[in-house]
Amino acid sequence: MKKKISEAVIKRLPRYYRCLTELEQEGADRISSHALSVRMGVTASQIRQDLNCFGGFGQQGYGYKVHDLRAALRGLIGLDRTYSMIILGAGNIGQALANYSGFDKEGFYVKAMFDVNVSLTHRTSRNIPLYHIDLLEKYLESNKVDIAVISVTQSEAQNVANRLVASGIKYIWNFTPSELSIPEDIIIENVHLSDSLFTLSYRCRENGV
């Protein structure tokens, strides 16, 4: 009976993974929690606590094997498989995400895009088909989709979310400013860009700039 992993720890895992990837590229064989803590600007204690939520990946007196720890993190984060995604809304953000090749490398594949306006087709590069949003339910009947990305306009967002949930989508990556209401068992990850930008303006005001 393992205890629940806190949200704070989960949010840090990708960063550890990122750092370990860099270290491996640099050819490092081993790293101690202390050395990692200096590099990342966190405490060694926290790193050891975090990792030990999932198991003892290190060796006393030696530290952590970079390759092995990275591989373990990869598994923990769920990157040892592929994911199929669809993008709802082929506007600025939707197009940018579709054209970005970085997610492919980690196994996240954009299989299709949907929009109310299909005449945008010529902009969809990388052979990702763009369908009219009316075809969404039909598409989901015959295609397994792990993650749905919502990048429609704010006013359409809740409606699109409802349709996705009704069709059985369990994981949503939301780029609209809306606070979407969804059932408890659906996992949603919000990217509220304006919230992020506003923390910068807060700092400007704070510093009297």
Next chain:
Amino acid sequence: MKKKISEAVIKRLPRYYRCLTELEQEGADRISSHALSVRMGVTASQIRQDLNCFGGFGQQGYGYKVHDLRAALRGLIGLDRTYSMIILGAGNIGQALANYSGFDKEGFYVKAMFDVNVSLTHRTSRNIPLYHIDLLEKYLESNKVDIAVISVTQSEAQNVANRLVASGIKYIWNFTPSELSIPEDIIIENVHLSDSLFTLSYRCRENGV
């Protein structure tokens, strides 16, 4: 001598602001911390604690005036003025941010974009000029820029950041996966999209999907 506002509180301000904006649009005059807590899924205690970091905006026995509280939050977040921004890197994300009109509405204006490849010009809509990145320093000499957005490729990111800092930029919105090293007095806000996506894959694995 006011005590320091915690990071957690600051991160919640934009969300309060968003909610109050909705309430005002719905024509609400007043709201109690309890009603707001139900709507936002947080505790009334937390809302009152958070707001009271900045002042007593409510009235006992009555609650908060929606319009006044929203206006106060607007000021606190620093939205009662405008900001000039430049975007470094006219790739997918850079273009999407430049074309997105939502930030304008809150007073964040994209004044220029820079890239190593200027032949992308035809895609810059909304009359935002695209300059070669070699012209960055010259541009900054004669134009006041509040916030610089970094959306170049990962390998260029640190170099671009160094140049921005050298030219006096104090506020950076970073969209690259890099952990940029910058001086202490520079404020950086990171949007690590892959970290966000990875929390979804973590949940998939956790739930055995």
Next chain:
DNA sequence: TAGATTGTTAATCGATTAACAATC
């Protein structure tokens, strides 16, 4: 073996929640 570093328990710190007197 001696030195280093983990895994883990205990101590500290900070953030959230509860409670309630003040007051509209």
Next chain:
DNA sequence: TAGATTGTTAATCGATTAACAATC
């Protein structure tokens, strides 16, 4: 006035940090 709800202090909870025995 009575009821409602704030502002604020106190209590609780959880997360971070420190410490150290275990052990490579």
